[in-house]
Every structure is written in C-alpha cells, then in structure tokens.
Amino acid sequence: MSGGPMIPGDDGITREEMHQRRIDFRGYRRSDGLYEIHGRVTDRKTTDFTPAGGSRVVPAQAAIHDMGVTVVFDREMVITAVNTFMSSHPYRSCVGGGDTLQGIVGLRIGAGWNAELRKRLPTCDTCTHLREILVPLASAAIQTMTTERSRDMVQALDAAGNPAKIDTCHAYGRTRELVRNLWPDQYRPPEGERG
Template structure:
C-alpha cells in the first residue's frame, strides 16, 4: 500500500502479510489456505528469548488449511509453520482440528472462540480463522450465482443491511429488491 506520508517521517518497525486463497478440489470439496508472514527490518530476538532472526527474515511464516464442502462445513483442518520464534510454537495448530464439523456461517467467530482454547492454540493461526470464513463465501460465490438468494424468515434477502453497499437505502437494494428499499434518512 502506498503511503500518503513522506518516507522520511516514519520508520518501518514491523511488516505483516496475510494471504488467503480459495480452491476447488478435484474431489468436489473446497480448500482455503491462509498464510501469515511477519518480518522485522532489523535483527530481532523476542523479549523472552527464542531464536534471533536476521533482518527481513520471517519471524513467523505459518498458516492454516481448511477443507470444506459447498454447505461451508469444515471437513478437515491442517496447520503448517516454517518459521516461528520459539520451539514451543510447533504444534500450535492441532487445537484447530476441534473445528471439524462446524459451518462457516453466521456465528463462526463465536464457535471458534468456544471451541479453540487460547492457551492450546497458536494466536496467529486463530487470528486467521475469522477472515477465512469470508474468503470461503467468496470462493463459493460463483456457485451461489445459480442458487436462489438466501432469505430471512420474513422473506427479506439476508444480503440487505449486511454491509455499507447493501444497506437498505442504497442503490443496489433499490435496483435488485425495490420492494425492500427504504429512502435514505433526511
């Protein structure tokens, strides 16, 4: 991201990149792969010891793979790490297997919080799980085009008021669902 500030007004202290990719598998299931990479511009040793990391090498390079079906139900969970600050970090993804069987729908983050015990899981891997549900929906968006719009119990499309663009007083709602459009507040 290009900054609007002049380069001489700030010093980079940390860099984090998160990538999440969605795939269709040959077996009919889908897979998400989320990877988190942290780097420091200077030599780094964690405050409580651990390995000393050369400048620009990853302090963290780890991730999560979720296998799911077209109903967004998690079928398998795998984790991986090629760079972590402490030897004790390895194995921090095993706890995520408790999510097998959970659907990535409304309430996903709450389910993650209930099932994945903080002290038993890598905080960085846990952090990736929230946006993975959003990417799962995006991964299936091409399939969803051919399905009816999900409705709430009153028959109103669930998409309405789900974000800024789909707010009930916006142009998209007026165009797609005029019967549910409401005028903007004065």
C-alpha cells in the same frame, strides 16, 4: 470520513519501517467437489530480533512467523478437514499450536463464526497467529464461493420471508441502489428523499 489512500510520507513526517506483516488467502475448487482456503501469515522485522525469553536471534528480514492453515469445506460451507503448517516460529513450544484447530471440523463457515472460534479454540492451547488467520479466512471462503453460490445468496430468505442479504453490508443496505434494483418492494429511500 473516507478519502484517498494515505501514502506514508505525504504529511512531511519521516518514518522508519520496523515490522512487515503479510496475510495471504487463496481459494480453490477441488476436483473431488470440495473447496479449500489456504491462509498464510508472515512476520518480519527490519532489524535483528530476539524473541522475548528466547536465546536465538532472528536476522533482519528473516521470517519470525511463517505459518498457515488450509481449511477444506463443502458447498454448504461445512468444514471437512483442517491442516496447519509452521515453517518459522519464534519458540520451540510453538509447534503443536495448530493441533486444536481440528476442533473446527464440522463447523459451518457463516454467521456466528467468531463466537464459535472462541468457544472451540482454547487460547492457552492454540497458536495466536493461526487463530487470527481464521477470522478473515471465513470472509475469504465466502468470497471464493461467490461465483458458485451467488444465485443462492440473492434468493435466500430470512425467517420472516425477506431477502436475507438485505442490510448485511453497506452495498446491500435497504436504502441503496442495489436493493432498489434487486428487491424494489424492500427498498426504502434514504432519510432525505422520503416524502
């Protein structure tokens, strides 16, 4: 059941903020005809923090993690380059945790993305946080390309010759108004409206 936004404190419970995580994605069209997505994650604690097994103290509100990835891709969503950065990280050994991301060069952003990431990026050799950024990065890339490829996406057909976009999300569900407007022959009335 979905309702209005939950506002902390509306229920009479007091809360002490302990952690802040920000994930930001920016999509770009480049002058060379390619596209880029920049993904960045920052983690901060509200009190001084000593990482497990670490010897240094990260002061309150200083970034424990400030790292990210830039993925360059073409119009067909095939990755042509990957770059990473780590401005803040809890351990010296974190550096180099983005090197394995070169393994996604040549991968197409789309169906099967998460399975390919699991296959290509060994957990023990890949920074967890950079790997985590890649999962929603695919959605950000697709959203970036919506204006470039919206006509292509609506016209794309599946193996059976039906619009590929149908049933890919709530709005494109076969019983929804959007499908009725775009593909009336594919529309199916909701269960309660069938005669």
